[in-house]
Amino acid sequence: MNEILHALFSTEGFVLGTLVPFLFVLTVVVFVHEMGHYLIGRLCGIGVKAFSIGFGPELIGFNDSHGTRWKLCAIPLGGYVKFVGDMNATSSQPSAEDLEALSDSEREVAFHTQPIWKRAATVVAGPLFNFLLTIVVFAVLFSVYGRPVLDPMVAQVTAGSPADKAGIQPGDRFVRVDGSTVETFADVQRLVQGRAGDAIAFTMLRDGKEITLTATPVPMEQQDALGNKIKVAVIGVVNSTELGQARIVTYNPVGAVGAAIEETGHVIQRTGQFLQRFVVGREDKCQLGGPIKIAKMSGQAAKLGFEWLVQLVAFLSVGIGILNLLPIPPLDGGHLLFYGVEAVFRRPVSERMMEMAYRTGLLLVLGFMGFVFWNDLFGC
Known part of the structure; x- marks a missing residue:
């Protein structure tokens, strides 16, 4: 008992x-x-x-x-x-x-x-x-809490990956992804992770010159912090805390609201993009979950801390x-x-x-x- x-x-x-x-x-x-x-x-x-x-x-x-x-x-x-x-x-x-x-x-x-x-x-x-x-x-x-960021640098390139085949090299810096300017490594991930199978143009800064290379992301199964197995599109590059100059960006109240509006826009865009791809069969059905999955995620988020739980509320x-x-x-x-x-x-x-x-x-x-x-x- x-x-x-x-x-x-x-x-x-x-x-x-x-x-x-x-x-x-x-x-x-x-x-x-x-x-x-x-x-x-x-x-x-x-x-x-x-x-x-x-x-x-x-x-x-x-x-x-x-x-x-x-x-x-x-x-x-x-x-x-x-x-x-x-x-x-x-x-x-x-x-x-x-x-x-x-x-x-x-x-x-x-x-x-x-x-x-x-x-x-x-x-x-x-x-x-x-x-x-x-x-x-x-x-x-x-x-x-501020916001942890990394500069959009390439520390390593996985052999045989889309990035390797496209000619991306360690030390390169991402400037634009399909025409969208990127300022952090998270920006690159955001613009890539929902586009498996799409040819994407990457503008890189190498030795002071901009070059444009094309890579096609491939899906990779990963486990997120809440224990979910998710499939995200990757090109096979890794950043590092040293090269990316890892730091916490702090905000005043006005700046926090501006960053929050921008981040919410990104989440809406990614969610809409996922639904569009799902309807035409280009997304894994297991990425959709109902009350049972949300309950499991809520429990895992609560174990990680209240800030994780309210992040789940936001998403x-x-x-x-x-x-x-x-x-x-x-x-x-x-x-x-x-x-x-x-x-x-x-x-x-x-x-x-x-x-x-x-x-x-x-x-x-x-x-x-x-x-x-x-x-x-x-x-x-």
């Missing part, structure tokens, strides 16, 4: 070592996303009936002075904001009968009776708040933001697609078309969820 309790409740056990960090990460990301919908909706004069973290039976909750029910539900895998006039948690278009059933005061603040720009602003606020959360996390981390927040912007009902991007069509044709999408789109979109979303669960349990 003692061994079972230790396995469950010690800091390395399932509850404290994995479940609590996972719930912390997921709750923060979901809360910020839904808070974006809530705040902008309220700012636009839309009434809010419920703000929920989780789905299913309510565990605890309370009503605020505006009549909004704030609640925590039993299944903590998501959340929602239910506006006045919503018939369900997806904010899908209610029927004419449902709208007629609203009182005059409810109809005035109902989500679906608002101008397109108010509805669009409320919907897009969720993903934008996710990106804002990532910026805030990076800004705090850069302010507190997951970007992923949630981008996924929600995909133009698939019932995701936020699906709503935005309908509003775009409504703006162009000056009338809402028909109930029949919307119902078909929601059913198809829901099947796609459920299929994707099933796919990542399979990956977590059996596929990888």
